[in-house]
Amino acid sequence: MRYDPFKAIVTPRPIGWIGTKATDGSLNLSPYSFFNIVDDDPKIVMFSSGGRKDSARNAEETGFFTTSLASRNLIDQVNTSSVAVPHGVDEFAIAGLTPVFGRLVDAPYVGEAYIAMECVVTEIIHPRDRHGNRTDSHMVFGEVVGIHIDERIIRDGRLDMSLAQPVGRMGYMDYAEASQVFEILRPKPPNSAS
Structure with a gap:
């Protein structure tokens, strides 16, 4: 094969959109x-x-990070x-996103x-x-x-992920959108009396 298929095999992978603040006060956002x-x-x-990229270094040095949902409506900003x-370069600014600081941690989320x-x-x-x-x-x-949840994706007291349309990473430069959601109930154990 021309390219290593390993990351294409373990898919789809959820994307953690990690927000951190460095000890020098600069903000970082990376998927x-x-x-x-x-x-x-x-x-x-x-x-x-x-490698010890900014997200890992900032989280280690400050003790905090956030993760925001990577959804279809924000995939261009995720990328x-x-x-x-x-x-020290602010990816929130580069992507045109609003950093909001956590109420309980000193780190920004989207x-x-x-x-x-x-x-x-x-x-x-x-x-x-x-x-x-x-x-x-x-x-x-x-x-x-x-945890912060936008009420627009809540239906009948549950998250409606068909509205949130989370995006997962496939292999290579491929992504998948989870908009077709289906439910399967877990099986009940077989009746031991029969």
Whole structure:
């Protein structure tokens, strides 16, 4: 194959749109497709940075980050905020987005996003390969201490993700939009008496 298919195999991957503030006060916003929920009691999310990029460094130094929902209506801004720029350059400004500071953490989230979560860093792990060598990845775990949800995507007391249209990363430069949502109930255990 002309290109490594690994990231195309593990798809779709949710995008953590990570907002941080550096110790010098500068703001940073970057999308990470190595992102997911890892626990729900307490609520913990994780993003992984290849190298110690601004998001990982800022989160480590301040102890805070946010993650905003990458949705179809904001995909151009998500992509724009992925631009490689020097430390201190504000991707919120480059993408024309409104930074809103968390109520519980000193980090900005995307004001235009349908959903944002405020996170306190709990640990940072550097994965090792099968030989025990440390990789250049920085897995940043954070406990969610605040959640902001736009009421426009709530229907019957639940999030309606067909309205939110979250975007996931596929392989290469491909993305997927989750707008066709379907429900499947979990099966009941078989009746042990039969």
